[in-house]
Amino acid sequence: MASFNLITDQDIIKGFCTDSSNYPGYAEALVRPKSVSEVIEIVKEANSKKIPITTIGNRSSLTGSAAALGGWILDTSQMTKILEINTKEKFAIAEPGMMLSDLKKTILEQGVFYAPDPTSEKECFFGGSIATNASGSRTFKYGSTRKYVRALEVVLASGEVLNLRKPEIEKNTFGYLPFQNMVDIFVGSEGTLGIITKIEVELLEKPENFFGGMAFFKTLNEALDFVINVRSELTHKISAITPRAIELFDCHGLNIIKPDSTFKIPEPAQAAIFFEQEYKAEEFESILNNWVSFLEKNKAIVDDTIIADVPKQQEELRELRHKVPSHLFEEGGKFTRDGGGKVSTDWSVPIKRIHEIIDYAQKLTKDARINEPVIYGHIGNGHPHYNFIAKDSAEKKQILEVVHRTCQQVVLLGGTIAAEHGIGKIKKDFVKYQYPQTVINAMKSLKYSLDPNGIMAPGNMF
Ligand SMILES: Cc1cc2nc3c(=O)[nH]c(=O)nc-3n(C[C@H](O)[C@H](O)[C@H](O)COP(=O)(O)OP(=O)(O)OC[C@H]3O[C@@H](n4cnc5c(N)ncnc54)[C@H](O)[C@@H]3O)c2cc1C
Structure with missing residues (x-):
């Protein structure tokens, strides 16, 4: 007789069946373990009966990855212990x-810093951010979540517990490279390989100070040139500015934030770059001067540049940045009943290809006579999100056609179809553009060797 509580009341379960993509999930039961031993017990029971388990964090996924397709939903919200901050x-x-932002705040209060910062950090769990290899605006300087994960405790479908640690050795010739570091395989595995029950991450020195800023440009192309020039100077280590975040708002993004902004958004601006710059107290003026001359050289509307150097303003800038995806999420929701809704992209390209891909996507949009998307986000990493709002199913079909063709081109330009949100259930049609079938089969073989009955997050990725 199982000692864990299997919740079978559909009125409760319904509240856990989808994620931020609104993908329609369903399940027979919900389990809410409080410890790893309970997770093991649940998994053994499910595996013996071949019952699927979809592990969920806070269900902020934009790909349907947290929407169960039958079986049991394993909710991790009761496993919130911080075991050590060293x-x-x-x-x-x-x-x-634990909510990622709460964990980060606790860490910061102890004088150290956890770098990954998905825009959704107030809406996603620590575990969910690991299982999706989340990234954020500061990925520009610090890299994605994977870089910071040192060790994981994972419960496999059999109930076996793996304690994995990233190797710290400098030389190793034993085995295929990915298997030399199984931690990296589980980061971003979208619940398909096992349940992550404990995580060790690297922390950094807390940056002394930072200021946020927003620079406005008369054209999108000028904003893109600015980003390319920042990257190029950083690569050649000649830059006097060293931003940790470089994020784009196109003209539609600016229209979304205008009503809520206490900052002035200049009339001729057709694009803006949000940035953050760390500094030591004595460097403030010289760094600020460097920014002003860099912006002048790169055609920004310098007089209207916003510099936010007090926490309230910095928070407002970050809130404005967050406003764009949350507004679009709400807007898309208005049309899902008619088969429309938000169609978002997550592709990225090497930064030197950014003009090419944006021109290509713009031409496709124009030729298809669909409404222009909102283009925003992690442009510093060659990763702008395109968000289209489809009024109905016919328009959604046209938009998806444009997105498919863009993704094909993205891969030709050396990019990826999924830079941070993963594949889940709704991006599976794009997988074929990225990898040959043989490689996808090899990934599947790994999954089924760890999960022979295929009970872990069925429907995700493959
Ligand atoms: C407004 C908005 C903005 C966003 N911005 C960003 C952004 O800037 N960057 C970014 O990367 N993402 C972003 N996202 C997407 C999403 O927030 C992230 O993917 C987030 O990391 C998911 O965390 P979660 O706790 O909500 O996980 P869920 O959505 O619950 O789950 C996501 C996946 O992780 C798996 N999973 C969760 N927990 C575990 C576990 N313990 N063990 C094994 N598998 C597990 C699930 O099975 C699922 O496959 C955004 C979403 C929204 C709604």
Whole structure:
């Protein structure tokens, strides 16, 4: 007789069946383990009966990856312990169910810093951010979540617990490269390989100070040139500016934030770049001067540049940045009943290809006579999100055609179809553009060797 509580009341379960993509999920039961031993017990029981398990964090996924397709939903929200924050050796160990922003705040209060910063950090769990290899605006300087994960405890479908640690050795010739570092395989695995029950991450020195800013441009192309020039100077280590975030708002993004902005958005602006710059107190003026001359050289509307150097303003800038995806999420929701809704892209290209792909996508949009998308986000990493709003199913079909053709081109330009949100259930049609079938089969073989009955997050990725 199982000792865990299997919730079968559909009125409760319904509240856990979808994620931020609105993908229609369903399940027979919900389990809410409080410890790894409970997770093991649940998984053994499910595996013996071949019952699928979809692990969920806070269900902010935009790909349907947290929407169950039958079986049991395993909710990690009761596993919220912080086991250690080691400020001397700079690491933290915690369970998966804490809100990422709360964990980061606790870490920061101890004088250290956890760098990954998905825009949804107030809406996603620590575990969910690991399972999706989330990234954010500061990925420009710090890289994605994977870089910071040092060790994982994972429960496999059999109930076996793997304790995995990234190797710290400098030389190793034993085995295929991905298997030398199984931690990296589980990061971003979207619940398909096992359940992450404990995570150790690397922490950094807390940056002394930073200021946020917003620079406005008369054209989108000028804003893109600015980004390319920042990257090029950083690559050649000749830059006097060293931003940690470089994010785009196109003209539609600016229209979304205008009503809420206490900052002035200049009339001729057709695009803006949000940036953040760290500094030591004594450097403030010289860095600011460097920014002004760099912006002048790169055709920004310098007089209207916003510099936010107090926490309230910095927070407002970040809130404005967050406003774009949340507004579009709400807007899309208005049309789902008619088969429309938000269609978002997550592709990225090497930064030197950014003009090419944006011109290509713009031409496709124009030729298809569909409404222009809102283009915003992580442009510093060659990763702008395109968000289209489809009024009905016919328009959605046209938009998807444009997105498919764009993704094909993205891959030809050396990019990826999924830079941070993963594949889940709704991006599966794009997978064929990225990898040959043989490679996809090899990934599947790995999944089924760890999960022979295919009970872990069925429907995700493959
Ligand atoms: C407004 C908005 C903005 C966003 N901005 C960003 C952004 O800037 N960057 C970004 O990367 N993403 C972004 N996202 C997407 C999403 O927030 C992230 O993918 C987030 O990391 C998901 O975390 P979650 O806790 O909500 O996980 P869920 O959505 O619940 O789950 C996501 C996937 O992880 C798996 N999973 C969750 N927990 C575990 C676990 N413990 N073990 C194994 N598998 C697990 C699930 O099975 C699922 O496959 C955004 C979403 C929204 C709604």
